[in-house]
Amino acid sequence: MGQSRGAMPSLYRVAEYWMSRYEAVFPDLYAYYIGWGEPFCFRCSWLAPVDEAQGSLAAIWGSAGGWLERAHLHDWALGGSNEPENLVPLCRQCHDIMPEFSCRQSAISYVRDGVRKNSWWQFFTDGAFGASAGFPNPPFKVKLLRDAYVRFTEIERLVAAATKGDENAVVRVQKLLGDASWPARPPRLHDRPVTDPDALATP
16 A cells, blocks of 8 residues: 555546546446546546636646546555556545445446436536636535535425425425426316317317
């Protein structure tokens, strides 16, 4: 072991290692579809909210620190190294739930088995942070991301309750959206006036 976490390579160095090697280990990696110009989580494909117009890949991936973390495959506490081959970029949520693997191959399976992140979470974080927001402090990014995920989860549960007919949840979602007509739905048969000829039509 003998290495400190301070000796870990940069996030860009980790990404750079995988750029020419990922297909043999992570054949379905998001990079296959989008390239390497947008930093992403290797497990759920969440895109970090960074400015993609920066001058180099190193700068782009460097600005993703705090949004993405360097996760050990063979866990560092169980004897894994800090070499790039033993590290992958993961979002905070995927890293948080990652077990401590003493077997690199088992960890690779964990990463490969990840499900693409909810697209609404992507929209939520893009809107909440934006590439131009410019949060320079990685620990601050971590806190913002944690808070945003808690908030997003609350909203998901609220919308689920509202769509199942919970009137209190409907009111809260309407306030959240600023739209008193939500959920918009066509009038039911008995909602139409009797004089409406369509009301008598066979559906």
